Amino acid sequence: MNKGLHRFTLLVTGATFILLIAGALVTSHDAGLATSDWPLSNGQVFPKMVGNLFWEHGHRLVATTVGILTIVLVGWMYLGQIKAWLARHGFLNDTAGPYPGEPRRWVRRLGLVALGAVIAQGLLGGLTVKLMLPLAVSAAHATLAQLFFCTMVSLSIFTSPDWQEDRKTLTRNGGVSLRHLSVAATVTVFLQLILGATLRHSAPWDRFLPTELVLAHIGGAVAVSVVLGAAALTVLRRHAGEQYLTNPARLALVLLVVQLVLGLVAYLTRLASPNDPQPLNPMIGITVAHVACGALVFATTIVLTLRTFRVLRVSEPAFELAVA
Secondary structure (H helix, E strand, O other), rough: OOHHHHHHHHHHHHHHHHHHHHHHHHOOOOOOOOOOOOOOOEOOOOOOOOOOOHHHHHHOOOOOOOOHHHHHHHHHHHHHHHHHHHHHHOOOHHHOOOOOOOOOOHHHHHHHHHHEEEEEHHHHHHHHHOOOOOOHHHHHHHHHHHHHHHHHHHHHOOOOOHHOOOOOOOEOOOOOOOOHHHHHHHHHHHHHHHHHHHHHHHOOOOOOHHHHHHHHHHHHHHHHHHHHHHHHHHHHHHHOOOOHHHHHHHHHHHHHHHHHHHHHHHHHHHHHHHHHOOOOOHHHHHHHHHHHHHHHHHHHHHHHHHHHHHHHEEEOOOOHOOOO
């Protein structure tokens, strides 16, 4: 195991979470068109950070940092392959010291997926500005941000000591498949995130949210509560002594409750915002917290799902998740 690689992956994951918060701040401040330029702001790399330009250009700086960190991460994963290529072409002494990268091909490929996602995310961000914030592009930009974050969470899991150490295999004792429940919870949370992104970008702070999208988002919250609650409670009931599974299950339940409360408060504060002279801090803070907590719910559900595939035995070997 490469501890340095794992720690750097955690760093990139943390930076991605900060990027999610920065993006939510841009939307809540209605700062997406603070400048019509992209990738520069008002023709400058470092413009005066005043007004809404502080949030918009600050978001771009954080995004650029995350992009650079992701490139470094993928390069680190491929250090072994890079060394071998240099040695074959005579640029490196084959007896030189080790260059520990990531030995598992499927993890390296997931790193390439993360790199592709962060590049696509940057291009979508540029399109939102150039096309004057169309709903479809803005919602796709917010959704891809969540997907990239959870890809980084998955990489953090796969490079961790917990994932790579030997663990006893647990046998399912009848009932609904916990693997299926966990996958269903992950898909349901993701669909709810798409609804939430569409709702957030459907109207600026000085207009009321579309009723049909609000109702759809409420219905999604009910669905997430039922499916994720069932998955987490099933884990706690069947595998009460397995902290490897129960810890993310408990955390998912706690975050779910917090998210539901934040969602209600965010909606109530958003109802009053069209009557306010500008986006006010209570509405901004609660809404951003709601977005951030939604990302944490999604990430925790991913952790729970991956861990169920790691330790639960199934009868069909084709469904086993590779661990090496």
